[in-house]
Amino acid sequence: MSTAQISIPYAIAFGIFLVGYFIVYPIVVYFRDLNGLRRYPNMHPFAGISLIPFMILAHGGARSTYLSKLHQKHPVIRTGPNALSYGDLRAIKDIYGHNTPCTKDGSYEVTAGSHYHLADVIEKHDHARKRKVLSAAYAIKNLEGWEHKVADKTMRMMRHFDKCCTEPLAPNRRPNPEDLNVDYRTWTNFFTLDAIADIGLSERLGLLDQGHDNVVGRMLDGTTYKCNFRECLYQNARKQSLLVWPYDWYHFINKISNIIPFYGRMGQLAQQWEGIPIELAHRRLQRYRAGEKLDDFFQALMEDKNGQPNNLEWGEIVAEVSIMMNAGSATTAIAMTNVLYQLLKNPQIMRKLVEELDAALEDDDDEDNNGVVSYDKVKHLPYLRQCLDESLRLFPPTPHGLPRQTPAEGMNILGDYIPPGVSVSVSAFVAHRNEAAFPQADKYMPERWLGERGKALQPYFLAFSAGARGCIGRNISYLEQTVVLASVLRRYEFALASPEWEIERLETMNWLLGEMWVKVWRRQGR
Template identity: 45%
Template sequence: MFSLTLLAVFLVFVFLLQPLTVYLIDAKRLRRFPNQNVLSGITNLGYMIERWGGFRSKSLHETHKNHPIVRIGPNSLSFSTANAIKAIYGHSTPCVKGDMYAVSSGPYPNILDSVDKGVHAHKRRLLSHAFATRNLEQWEFKIVDKVERLVRQFDRICSDADVILDYRKWTNLFTLDAIVDIALSHRLGCLDRGDDMVPICSAAGREQTVSYIGSLHAEKRAASVLVWSSDWFRPLQAVLRTIPGFFRDQYSEGQGYGEMIRYLTRRRIERYRSGEELDDFLRYVLQDKEREPRDVEIGEVEAEVNVLLDAGSDTTAIALSHAMYYLVRNPRTFHRLRQELDSALQGLDVVVPYSQVKDLPYLRACLDESLRLSPPSAAGLNRKTGPEGMWIDGEWIPGNTTVSVPAYTAHRNPAIFPEPEEYRPERWLGDGAKGLQESFIAFSAGARGCIGRNITYMEQLILIATLVRRFDFALIDPEWKVAYEEAFLLWPTSMPLKVRLRS
């Protein structure tokens, strides 16, 4: 009984009295900024609860409409202006990645979650050759192969009248097949089967099938609730894994993704050790430019494959879904894009070559406008100010404060993007388009900007151009709107579209 009383006293102190005392003392003077909700200044539970609401970034945006700086946690501030983007994410920023990256990374940090700038620079040098445009263009045939397989499936489905398909599902299967081939020279066959089930052999030697999307999303779904409380993330995670319910179920399913990464990576390494010459992403991790072996641990290799097969499939699938969603919702834009494609691609095969679409201005404008309205990573990417503090957007922010700019809000700044809720690809054309780029952070910005942006643009340009030329799409109902779940990324839950061969 005495021990239970001590435990209760301890919990009250840790979760109520201590944070309330810190809030009232206000050593960093953060109380001068408005809170996102009533809990934000006292505990990270406020932001964690927002995650349960389904669309955290939209909720934060509503607060940002009246306040350029919002307190989203006891030690966390969200900003909304172009000046803040440069200060927080620019090449010369003193900020480092926030604590959530360190606590959520595995024993081998990858290029995404490495906090130390020197470690990140080393990884970027290691991988930059693989992501160079000239190498990606050599892998174009892998993307073309997957586009052809998707088109064959759409052709087959279109043999029935008034067909409705889940465009979100099929484009996600496309990105799974594409990124695994680009990364590991491995053919999953998801498009041919119409599902995301991947046969593997687990570390325990058991043959099983893993849902690529299901296992990836399960782990993210659980971690995205807890990680905002970085001090308590790992102990909370350890405890909740043992308690029946939502978190244990999600973490249990999420283990399949790690097993899949381990299996696919080691299978690729076995092919390398057997002397098989393969040209893919992993070749640049295992070998230098002269094809001499690198001194790299298998754990580090698995860490980089993990993030590539995660971000390289999920973010591009989200972008492809939104690109078509906004085109279908705006028939005038769809028609104008089709005119551009018909004019530029006369007589070409079903799948259009990258060289013929990479410089089409309206096609690129359509993609950028959908990324503006619905960026895959809508939430702010956390950074931490240096110990000495810094000026951000005219305010002195003390050292070791978590700061961020949510892309969802930055992309809706009416001073930069007039009529921000309107889908207007034309804003990206002409002389004024250059001024938009500083506030366009769909791929983050600065030295930590997304290293894979060339891959996603290549996939989007080829696939969207091919589909718009070959098929007619329509919403199942003129009033239908996409629904979302936001974990770390902004997931469209599904996207049922009517599709038929172009008349």
């Protein structure tokens, strides 16, 4: 019998196995319905059987937008065989509240490196340990100590804007194409990267001075290379957002996908990204071992407030530097771009905000500081904060529903029992477009955050998530957003290409925003 004749039965058997495992078995599981999830409407007719529909939806780059429309009819939607999405705002407390029995689900485990960082650690006691180590560094009282670093980066960004200033735009005219010479999206991202590197590591990346994001990465064998920070970071996140959903198969799919050019390019950039925090941690650790005592997050990472070493392993140090440079830059840059975009699309709101700033500031309040507005002068301005929060509501930098897993004993969500091990989530985008809480939810209306009515909306505000796992960097983000927006609006006016122009948005876990080219000119008398 020939080799070919022998191989045919094996091929048939393998084919039968594949059909059975990937088609027949999921259908049987669906109809057995041991978890009782068939009572919920499916996102797609096959969503209860396979995660493929959700992966296809992810590739469209508007996952949460699609779910938001479905949730207008259904408070709970089944997005996968073992996953539920909630649109009822009461579920936020059940899933993310301080006393929730939920833990982070398997997506955080399969995308973690050799060590967990603060954002992806799953075990609650381990998270509490990490948060205790870093909470002192992130406390509000440290804002004053960081402000000079934020002011320095704001000044460097504005130095570039000064060079790009053009003549004022005539009324009812559109900018000439050559006058659209500042990509606000890119430069605010240079700002957040430079700022978090300085705040976190006392590192001067110098992106604002260089005008590009070319940095050095380090391989495990010590060799170094150059790469573009933003491209590596965002394409790594994009690939994960497309492929992570079948958790048990993620590592296999992630590797095998590299033979396809579309994914292969993202895979190469993902590998380059891994070396960036290694290099930054390496450089800062050398300074620490040389005896430098610096006022940054890294110092708090290495020692407690009494100067006793925390004895972290190298992998854990790299992991914390990685999330610091990732979450500490990406979401705030998205927020900065979004708020100026919304203000330019709503000129009457822009005028009201500028009037508030001008009324609160004296002529020399910013001129004595290279044009940078002091945080202390503007941090309590109500309309400024409302404009920031409304932009964060309308397009939360992380629109994705952060998945949590129900505990071993199961739990009640919205009064319904959900069995153990089910992934449950509330998308910030979905929550923020809930018309019951946010009337005219698609409109930019800062006044909705005014007074007692605004306070009543805070439990439904998920821009920084909620509960014990909420974003620890919230105060830093507000500091940076407030100083930058107040400073640039005091000094400049901006214009988009046209009133109809729309920014490109692609959803990963965060938004991937397209370029936002603007015309910039100095305000009269400024």
